[in-house]
Structures are given as C-alpha cells and as structure tokens.
Amino acid sequence: MTEPLAVVEPAKTTRLWVLAGSAVLVASVIVAVTIGPAEISITDVWRSIASNLCLGEGRCLSDVFGLESLPRLRDAMVWDVRLPRVLTAAAVGGGLAICGMVMQSLTRNPLADPYLLGLSSGASLGAVSVLLLGLSVAGVAVAQPVAAFGGAMAALALTLLLTTAAGRGTLSPARTVLAGLAVGQLAAAATSFVIFWSVRGDQAREVLAWLMGSIAGATWASVAVALGATLVIGTALAFTGRTLDAFAFGDTAAAALGVNVQRTRWTLLIGVAVLTGALVSQSGSIGFIGLVIPHAVRLLVGAQHRALLPLCALAGASILVWADTLARTVFAPRELPVGILTAALGAPVFAALLLRNRSVK
C-alpha cells in the first residue's frame, strides 16, 4: 500500500519548508538586530524585548523571566531604532514577494512584479511632490507615507480605468500590463519634472531614497502599517491558492473549471495593489524582491500556490532583512538605499534562474 503515502508526501514537504523558513526568519530578525556600529548581543535583544513587552503597569515579560532591563541608551538602540527597522524590512519583503507572486499568476506574465500597475511611479510622484513642493491639503501638510499611498492608488485607478476602457469592461492580462506601463511612464516623467524643477542640496538624497527604496528611519508606526497590511491581505490571499492554481492554463481553462475569471482578477489585483501601496508608502519602491523571489521559490517547491504563498512570504522577509542589514553596514556610516542592493543582488540571481531554466523552452 504505497498509494496513501505518496499522497501525503507533497503536503508534508511543504510543511517542512514552512517550518524551516519560519526558523530562518526568526533567527535572521534576531541576528540582524545585533549587527551595527553599537555592540549589541543576542541576550541584549531578548532583554530589551522582554522589558518593553508589558501588560498593564509593571507586568513586563522581563519581570516574569527575572531579566534585568538594559541601560536606557542601549535599550533605545534596540527597541526604538533597530527592531522597528528590521521588522519593517521583514514585513515589506514578505509582502512584496506575495504581491509579485500573485501578479505573475494573474497576468500569466513571468516578468510581472508588484509595481506592474504603475504603483511605484505613482507612489514616488506623491512622495516627491510632498518632499519638494510641500504639497498640502486644506492647509495641513501631508505626511510623506500618506502622499505615497495616495499616489499609488491614483496610479492604480488610472491603470484600471484605462484597461477597462480599452477592453469594454474586461480586465485582460496583456492590456493590464500595457496600461500599467503607460501610467507608470507618465508618473515617472512627472516625478522627474518635479525633481528637475525644484530639488535643492540635501533633498537629493531623500528623493533617491524614495526612488530606490529605503527602510532607514522606520518606526513602530512603519511596522504597524507594513506588518498589518502584509498579515491581513496576505492571510486573505492564502485562501485563494486553489483559485490561482486554476489560472495555470489561462483564462478559458480557469473559466471552464468554474472560476469567475473577471471577478477574481479584479478582487485580487486590487487587494495586491492596496498591499503594495501600503508597503511603498513605508519603504519607497524596492525592486527585484517581488520579481525574483517567486521564481526562486517555484524552483524549490513547484507551482502550487498553497505552498508557494507562505514560502514566498518567508523567503522575501528573510532576504530583505539581510539586504537592509547590508545596506546600513557595508558603507557605514553612509547608508545605501536598500533598493540599490536588491537590484545588484537580484539581477544576477534572476539571470542565473534564467540559465538554469533554459531546458524549459
């Protein structure tokens, strides 16, 4: 009776991968927090976390475990600076990888990434406008993340409008890609114009951080937005695995398997775009994570989405944690925008995947 065994096996390997991926992520977060100019040990990280996780007055984890809290300055270094930054990197990386995977499946385009619908250019335009022109609504200065999210959603709306206008109400994959390209180019031109017209001195670096993506300056508010969006939308997407699988052979095949193709595509594209918008608002547009991670994970575990989705999230999270750690340490005290690193590492990896995969057509 070998048959039932053969049946259980795929699910079991997936579970093992997820377990291993989770362990790597937790270890990466803890180790990454210890790395930097100030000497911080793993015990310090635990002590800081324990003394800051409190239930009501004075009932902190550190009391439960009888741990001494860190000196104020070292505690601030861990709790206020490094931990929120590392957690934001994890949330952004995980979220981007999920978004890229869903975009690739929905459009059946291996080059699709989270910014396919012009979102990154829209977000950059929003952020750069606020930064350089001091854009304000009703006399209140707009915060950069809000402007970036607004810009991303405006780009999304324009792309979907253009797609549906051209396709008489249907969202065809090819038209969606082209419309996203057009909107993205337009927003990029507008961004360049704003920069050309008004950038001065120091602002150039801050502008570059938005354009290339950077997690420097992440706070607990960034963690809340990025992690919240990734967990909520990621969990919802985790239930669409079977539906995404049905798209493997195209729209007609999916429809013949009972999938409402148009409704699924609308819902998922908008869900993914909102998540991307939330991430971009915190980190700028970090490239290559959403493009490369899904391809790499598919090589490891195959193309079934119920396995792909959690593993993409875990892999994206760990990798961006390490990329961001590199970005703030390689040229310390100068900081690289992390997007430069993800591109520098992602492009060769992508090329390697391409060469490895040449047997497939």
Add this chain to the structure above:
Amino acid sequence: MTGISAQGVSWSANGRLIIDELEVAATPGTVTGIIGPNGAGKSTLLRVIAGVLRPDRGTVTLTSYHPAQTSVDADLHECDLLALPRRRRAKLLALVEQDATTELPLTVREAVLLGRTPHRSPFAGDSIADRALVEQALARVSATHLADRIVPTLSGGERQRVHLARALTQQPQVLLLDEPTNHLDIAAQLSALRLLCSLATDEGVTVIAALHDLTLAAHACDHVVLLDAGQVVAAGAVEEVLIPEVLNPVYQVRTTVLHHPETGKPVLTFA
C-alpha cells in the same frame, strides 16, 4: 445522463458575427463531431456551450435523463445552462482546449488534479479520493509514466493527453473537446477516439468534439454538424453529412468517399 442543446446562439467579437443563430443538439451517450473549415466558429461554439463565453443571443439547455426509469415516463429535467452557478456548471461540463500551455513548473499530476477544482471548496485540501481519480485518469489516457514530469517539458501530444486526463477527473456529464487529436500520432489519435467512444457508450457521457480530420470524424462520430461562416450548413448522421454533395461547396474541394474494406465506414479523400 445529460444531453445538451444550443438554440439560436450568436456571439460576435468587435462587431463581427462569429457564430450566427446556431442550433446544435447532442444526446447522452453519443459522440457529436463539429466540423468545418478554419474560422467556421467551431471553437467559439464549444466555448459558448461550455459557458465560458456568454452568447449575445440564444440559450444553452441541459436535459437530464434518469436512466432508471423507462423511456416512456423518463424523468426529464431541463435547465438553462447559463443560469447555473459556475461551479455547478463546471461539475457537469468539461472543456479540453486546443493547445493550452503553461510556463509554470507544474507537474503532470498537479495539472490533472486541477480537474477537481469545481468539486472542492476553494479552501479545502485534496482528498485521497481526488488523488486516486487523478491516477485513474492518467491510466485511462496512458500517461501514468508522465505523472512526475513538468508540464512545459512535454511534447504537444503528451500535453494533449494530460488535458484529456484533467477533463476526466472533472467527471463531467458533457465533455467538450477542441481538436482532441491535434499533435497526436496515428496510434494515439485512434486510442483517444476509442476513449471518447467508450466514455459515450459505456458511461453515457455526451461527447462533442471539434475535428479537422473528416475520416476520423466518420470513424468516431454518431452525429456530425458541419459549420461554415458561423452557420450550420448540415447536421445529421455521418452518411448524411460526410458526402461530396454537402462537403464540396463548403471546403471548395472535390471529395471522394471510399469505404473501409473491414469496417465499412467511410474513408474520405480530397482533390
């Protein structure tokens, strides 16, 4: 057992009428061949019947028979296919497209398992019964040896068999196929057609297949529908439709019908 009929269906793309007021009916347990020159509307008709394309006009009706009763008081139940929920429809009808491919590293087993999609809640895992159906379907199309291969590495003919297996795991009452013998070598063509005939006669499945090869159509089909420019030119038994008088004006060729020395079935040649 479920029969199916399309009444007055029309569908147009970019203002051009692709199929025009078509009437087609297929009864349970038979193989119906849809034939006609390129662009006649064969694929479009199959997609409309499958419920993938919504026709501009016309209806598609499913008629279920309950074979337990005698034919006199048979419990006939008609329903409008387009009004059925999508998943219900996908449990009744399966469509095998022409040349559907993927770039994804999906294994053959996973691709065939997709046939269970309409039978399972979107949130549920695969049951052991689902997996068993996959193995059965692979065996029926003689593709068991391909089970662990990656779909994009298959040849056209191998892929065609995988699609057929996927349609079988869908356990449909109506099976629609667009050029099911495309890419297959002669032996594989014959075994695919034998499979379709046995599905029809042994399991009461209603089979509708678009076919290019008219001799194969004559060999396998109980009924033939000839389409030209989106309209039905002729429909009926093989002997009524696959004859020079009907075929010559549509295909613009000179047809000669010979008869197979053993089976007596028509063999068509063209000049």
